[in-house]
Amino acid sequence: MNPEKTAPIIEVENLSFRFDGGPPVLEGVNLEIAAGDFASVIGPNGGGKTTLVKLIVGLLKPTTGRVRIFGLPPVKARPRIGYMPQHAMMDPRFPVRAIDVVLMGRLGSGRRFGSYSREDREAAAGALAKVNLEDLGARPFSDLSGGQRQRVLLARALVTDPELLLLDEPAAGLDQKVEQDFFELLQELNRQLTIVLVTHDLGFVAGFVRTVICVHGHVDIHPTSALDGRAISEIYGGEVRMVRHDLR
Amino acid sequence: MEFLNAVLEFEFLQHALVAGALAGIACGVVGSYVVVRRITYIAGAIAHCVLAGLGVGRWLQVVHGWPITPAQGAVVAAVAAALVIGLVSLHVREREDTIIGAVWAIGMAIGILFIAVTPGYHEDLMSYLFGNILLIGGGDLWMMAALDAVVLVLALGLYPQLEAVCFDEEFARLRGLNVEAYVLVLLVLTALTVVLLVSVVGIVLVIALLTLPAAIAGQFTATLRGMMALASLLAIAFTIAGLAVSYAPDLPAGATTIVIAGGAYLAVLALRRIAANFRS
Secondary structure (H helix, E strand, O other): OOHHHHOOOEEEEEEEEEOOOOOEEEEEEEEEEOOOOEEEEEOOOOOOHHHHHHHHHOOOOOOEEEEEEOOEOHHHHHHHEEEEOOHHHOOOOOOOEHHHHHHHOOOOOOOOOOOOOHHHHHHHHHHHHHOOOHHHOOOEHHHOOHHHHHHHHHHHHHOOOOOEEEEEOOOOOOOHHHHHHHHHHHHHHOOOOEEEEEOOOHHHHOOOOOEEEEEEOEEEEEEHHHOOHHHHHHHHOOOOOOOOOOOO | OHHHHHHHHOHHHHHHHHHHHHHHHHHHHHHHHHHHHOOHHHHHHHHHHHHHHHHHHHHHHHHOOOOOOHHHHHHHHHHHHHHHHHHHHHHOOOOHHHHHHHHHHHHHHHHHHHHHOOOOOOHHHHHHHHOOHHHOOHHHHHHHHHHHHHHHHHHHHOHHHHHHHHHOHHHHHHOOOOHHHHHHHHHHHHHHHHHHHHHHHOOOOHHHHHHHHHHHHHOOOOOHHHHHHHHHHHHHHHHHHHHHHHHOOOOOHHHHHHHHHHHHHHHHHHHHHHHHHHHO
8 A cells, every 4th residue: 555645744742832922823733634635624713723724834943742744844735725705805906817827836946036837837827727717817906706716716726726625704795695606616626635623613614525624723523424512602602503415 | 388498408307307217217117016006105104214313313313423324314214114014914914004104104203313413414314305306416326226127027027927916815815825925025025116306205105105196107008018118208207297397486396396296197097088078
């Protein structure tokens, strides 16, 4: 058997994190995510979900413990990771077309001077096709609907053919139908790559994901099927009712 | 008509037009970066630090006989201010605006002190602050052309990286870009452009010429590249219009240029609002 297949893609060991002098945001985190998984990171706001993702991609450094992606330190593994940040971070009036946003995914440390190559442009067009937006490349990013923008940002993350896709609240602000379509697209992509998805909307993703990572200071991992009302109320403090989906 | 005849007749007006074109190109390109990255305030601080460079440069030249010009002092001060502000804003997350405001005022104060202790030419202070495009000589034009070339090669050669850093800094970092280095490059480009513009409209009015053409262009273009091209054309047009309108009544050209640019910006905003109301 190929050891690449069995080794986990993400390994987190004894990780804790605090901002300078602040209280710990995460403590005693141990986590393994296998190749091909579709994992969801859930938990209350302020519970450390985004912090965990930023630690995984190396945007933050652990206070103690370590993170390995493909067996490498996060910064070295970055070329093989596709990342989709929270949508709210961007200026919606920035003058770019959809295709320009996707092209940004082609940037890398090897690039020096001059504009994008023909190869870059072809890859960007291909990535837009993968998210079913091939006709909207020339449209201003600001003219697109919320759902279309999310797909453009997904295409930007996919344009380098990553092996691991990390998404931070990709469905925030989308209506249910658009959200459903987006997750169906992710499910399709999951055939080729490992996906880790941050969300606060647990009820909805339960039907799609295989592993649920609960972040609330510390971290628990459950297979989706083992989630029950007690686990949920432990995370959210008992104020959330769970909508039960038919679990596969 | 009077202005056109004068342009053909007087070399200083020809110099002024060339200077306006050189400054306008860099202004449109770098001004677009400044507007989309929202660093107008930082550009303002850099502009006011230019007075320190002009003052110290003039002092060294007049009092100590050093072979340097105030304009060279301006380049040094602008780049130094850009690097200081850049490093502060990258590493000191708190009170960034306070520090930028302090650099702004301290740069200005140093300039005033050095101008005060330098004998003669106090009227220079006025042209530093409000510009005097009609005083630009042939030698100044060569220096402006050199600055322009440096700015354009860097600003256009690094376009993909700078665009990505302005659009989504975090994502750019994850793609392996050295975001800190690109932010500093952008601030140094802003500093060099500010020096180019100071001779056209003066320190106090620089921010307006840097941002108004880009802000207008941003209303009509779908790409950053297009915004830069249109902003450059507008900056050149405003400078020429400022010269032409101010010439016959003998008004200050820099201030006239800014009033025209500001009027155009407000007119565009108003027309777009009216157009939007008609559509809905």
